[in-house]
Amino acid sequence: xxxxxxxxxxxxxxxxxxxxxxxxxxxxxxxxxxxxxxxxxxxxxxxxxxxxxxxxxxxxxxxxxxxxxxxxxxxxxxxxxxxxxxxxxxxxxxxxxxxxxxxxxxxxxxxxxxxxxxxxxx
Amino acid sequence: xxxxxxxxxxxxxxxxxxxxxxxxxxxxxxxxxxxxxxxxxxxxxxxxxxxxxxxxxxxxxxxxxxxxxxxxxxxxxxxxxxxxxxxxxxxxxxxxxxxxxxxxxxxxxxxxxxxxxxxxxxxxxxxxxxxxxxxxxxxxxxxxxxxxxxxxxxxxxxxxxxxxxxxxxxxxxxxxxxxxxxxxxxxxxxxxxxxxxxxxxxxxxxxxxxxxxxxxxxxxxxxxxxxxxxxxxxxxxxxxxxxxxxxxxxxxxxxxxxxxxxxxxxxxxxxxxxxxxxxxxxxxxxxxxxxxxxxxxxxxxxxxxxxxxxxxxxxxxxxxxxxxxxxxxxxxxxxxxxxxxxxxxxxxxxxxxxxxxxxxxxxxxxxxxxxxxxxxxxxxxxxxxxxxxxxxxxxxxxxxxxxxxxxxxxxxxxxxxxxxxxxxxxxxxxxxxxxxxxxxxxxxxxxxxxxxxxxxxxxxxxxxxxxxxxxxxxxxxxxxxxxxxxxxxxxxxxxxxxxxxxxxxxxxxxxxxxxxxxxxxxxxxxxxxxxxxxxxxxxxxxxxxxxxxxxxxxxxxxxxxxxxxxxxxxxxxxxxxxxxxxxxxxxxxxxxxxxxxxxxxxxxxxxxxxxxxxxxxxxxxxxx
Numbered sequence: 169x170x171x172x173x174x175x176x177x178x179x180x181x182x183x184x185x186x187x188x189x190x191x192x193x194x195x196x197x198x199x200x201x202x203x204x205x206x207x208x209x210x211x212x213x214x215x216x217x218x219x220x221x222x223x224x225x226x227x228x229x230x231x232x233x234x235x236x237x238x239x240x241x242x243x244x245x246x247x248x249x250x251x252x253x254x255x256x257x258x259x260x261x262x263x264x265x266x267x268x269x270x271x272x273x274x275x276x277x278x279x280x281x282x283x284x285x286x287x288x289x290x
Numbered sequence: 291x292x293x294x295x296x297x298x299x300x301x302x303x304x305x306x307x308x309x310x311x312x313x314x315x316x317x318x319x320x321x322x323x324x325x326x327x328x329x330x331x332x333x334x335x336x337x338x339x340x341x342x343x344x345x346x347x348x349x350x351x352x353x354x355x356x357x358x359x360x361x362x363x364x365x366x367x368x369x370x371x372x373x374x375x376x377x378x379x380x381x382x383x384x385x386x387x388x389x390x391x392x393x394x395x396x397x398x399x400x401x402x403x404x405x406x407x408x409x410x411x412x413x414x415x416x417x418x419x420x421x422x423x424x425x426x427x428x429x430x431x432x433x434x435x436x437x438x439x440x441x442x443x444x445x446x447x448x449x450x451x452x453x454x455x456x457x458x459x460x461x462x463x464x465x466x467x468x469x470x471x472x473x474x475x476x477x478x479x480x481x482x483x484x485x486x487x488x489x490x491x492x493x494x495x496x497x498x499x500x501x502x503x504x505x506x507x508x509x510x511x512x513x514x515x516x517x518x519x520x521x522x523x524x525x526x527x528x529x530x531x532x533x534x535x536x537x538x539x540x541x542x543x544x545x546x547x548x549x550x551x552x553x554x555x556x557x558x559x560x561x562x563x564x565x566x567x568x569x570x571x572x573x574x575x576x577x578x579x580x581x582x583x584x585x586x587x588x589x590x591x592x593x594x595x596x597x598x599x600x601x602x603x604x605x606x607x608x609x610x611x612x613x614x615x616x617x618x619x620x621x622x623x624x625x626x627x628x629x630x631x632x633x634x635x636x637x638x639x640x641x642x643x644x645x646x647x648x649x650x651x652x653x654x655x656x657x658x659x660x661x662x663x664x665x666x667x668x669x670x671x672x673x674x675x676x677x678x679x680x681x682x683x684x685x686x687x688x689x690x691x692x693x694x695x696x697x698x699x700x701x702x703x704x705x706x707x708x709x710x711x712x713x714x715x716x717x718x719x720x721x722x723x724x725x726x727x728x729x730x731x732x733x734x735x736x737x738x739x740x741x742x743x744x745x746x747x748x749x750x751x752x753x754x755x756x757x758x759x760x761x762x763x764x765x766x767x768x769x770x771x772x773x774x775x776x777x778x779x780x781x782x783x784x785x786x787x788x789x790x791x792x793x794x795x796x797x798x799x800x801x802x803x804x805x806x807x808x809x810x811x812x813x814x815x816x817x818x819x820x821x822x823x824x825x826x827x828x829x830x831x832x833x834x835x836x837x838x839x840x841x842x843x844x845x846x847x848x849x850x851x852x853x854x855x856x857x858x859x860x861x862x863x864x865x866x867x868x869x870x871x872x873x874x875x876x877x878x879x880x881x882x883x884x885x886x887x888x889x890x891x892x893x894x895x896x897x898x899x900x901x902x903x904x905x906x907x908x909x910x911x912x913x914x
Contacts, residue, residue, distance in 0.1 A: 206676050212533050214678070217526035219794070219874050219883050257678025264671065268663045272655040272685055279648040287634045287641055 297347035298438040304340035305428040360439040367450035377461035384437035393472040415483030450851035459519040467512030471577040473505025478574035495557035510903040538580035548650035642700030694748035698755040752777035772905025782894035792887035809833040868892035
């Protein structure tokens with residue numbers, strides 16, 4: 169009985185997934201991108217949050233680019249070329265940021281090993 | 291003028307007393323008396339009194355706008371309301387450090403009163419270590435940031451306080467946060483004293499736990515107040531920006547939370563002694579580095595109002611001194627493992643607390659590296675990168691899900707050894723149902739549906755588990771409330787971020803906009819003149835689907851001194867959502883940029899954080 173329930177659950181999950189992948193419109197993508205951009209003339213605000221001239225023109229730029237059919241990555245690349253990496257809040261995963269991404273994960277693994285040792289080897 | 295002298299000389303007196311205490315506590319320590327010499331109490335009280343006196347004289351200088359005092363001149367103005375004259379005392383670098391010092395001396399005084407049952411030598415050593423910190427802060431204050439510098443000739447008028455600091459929440463935010471920060475200094479001193487005395491046992495754990503809970507409570511409330519302030523004052527409707535200054539207050543909190551859990555293992559099973567020490571040292575170090583990072587101006591942040599790089603060097607050196615001192619002590623006195631180690635079992639409460647610590651340290655490392663990495667990168671290879679919400683979300687949220695699951699399982703386990711079989715299948719079923727519920731709630735709103743629904747499901751599961759715990763099993767109410775609060779917190783943040791919506795439009799008086807079946811009407815505009823600012827208040831009417839209308843009055847303030855324009859949002863809160871409206875002046879006088887947001891479950895974020903901290907305060911009063 170339980171197994172049937174679980175299978176039903178999974179089935180429902182997959183079914184609803186199909187619907188979801190379609191539901192995505194432009195304004196959502198614009199918001200998503202602008203949340204990820206630093207407003208360069210403000211202090212610690214994203215383009216999405218700011219109402220400065222810079223932010224407003226930036227939102228317009230993103231809108232135009234999306235309507236021209238450019239992808240998210242293309243827009244980011246364009247902006248990084250124009251303003252440098254400083255503009256995106258999402259740091260790239262590359263050689264210079266290796267420590268940034270790897271440090272917490274390594275620490276997590278290390279912690280896991282310590283706990284494992286404490287529990288199983290004694 | 292006179293008050294500056296009084297303040298300054300009482301500071302010097304306090305500093306001298308601090309040196310006397312350093313020597314005297316060691317002297318008493320060597321004498322092996324059974325009881326603490328009464329003189330220690332007297333000197334500690336006197337020292338506290340000198341700092342209070344000094345603080346009061348600074349407040350007085352602010353109240354009477356004594357511009358012969360440089361701090362007052364830089365941060366006050368005669369037209370400011372009395373309340374903000376007073377709170378302006380700690381709204382600046384010098385004053386806030388004096389407040390630090392005040393809390394430092396207050397805490398050691400309280401500590402010595404409330405630790406009567408503890409060994410004498412341990413108490414003396416705690417005084418000694420706390421005095422090292424106090425001494426350092428006195429030196430810092432007197433040498434680089436004297437709040438009582440005199441100006442001659444006295445200016446007629448002051449420069450005024452940054453208007454966004456003129457706010458009730460921000461008036462009490464620093465003192466509360468400092469109670470948390472500085473509370474960790476007592477834990478630090480007491481741990482070092484305990485280390486030297488080889489006194490780390492369950493009796494000590496029981497005694498220091500109250501201090502940990504106190505510091506933790508204030509730190510939580512302090513961070514909450516800062517967030518609430520950011521929500522309504524900074525005017526873009528968010529409450530946490532992963533801004534460096536916010537992060538530095540979160541780091542000691544994470545560390546202290548880990549300590550809060552570890553100390554229970556020490557109390558109940560006499561395990562994890564060294565780890566407890568490391569956490570105590572780390573918490574205080576992080577609090578100090580927080581002060582360093584904020585005050586030195588290294589951080590690029592919205593919150594850095596007063597800073598000076600030269601001062602940073604002093605704190606940094608002092609910080610290194612304290613870290614090295616504690617490390618040396620740690621390696622000299624660390625207990626050699628004479629007794630065979632007690633065993634940890636996989637399914638037991640202590641292991642689940644280890645797991646809590648494991649995740650806490652991971653969260654801490656993410657916040658730590660996310661905050662400091664851009665600084666290092668800029669210094670080392672001269673490249674500027676930004677680290678913002680996407681980074682933290684990516685690294686934190688997947689782990690948060692597992693954390694929530696462990697959180698619902700852990701507290702139910704027994705000490706020493708429990709059994710797998712106690713984890714019933716019905717719980718797994720419940721968990722799956724939770725995921726399904728959260729999936730159907732959010733399926734139309736998120737782009738990363740799988741992650742979000744599992745996270746939501748885990749939070750919901752914890753919520754149900756804690757409610758059940760609360761009904762069935764009443765012996766650990768403080769923990770249940772905190773954990774319940776945390777699950778509510780995650781849920782409300784999740785729902786808030788998924789369902790909130792906003793529109794931004796440029797409007798004139800009389801215009802209206804329709805957004806998601808709501809009518810937003812710009813009715814009128816009024817101008818008022820207050821003592822220290824001119825205010826322009828707009829009147830908006832919002833008519834929803836059911837033709838109910840509410841009125842919102844956002845405001846623009848033009849402060850005279852300093853000449854700054856601020857937007858004050860108007861917020862109407864209900865239990866389901868906040869209506870948030872803020873206006874900004876555009877070019878010309880007539881058109882305004884209007885931002886209207888509906889923020890779902892906003893109030894629950896504050897309520898749940900309050901619940902989390904209430905759990906902490908209940909813990910303090912339990913079995914005092």
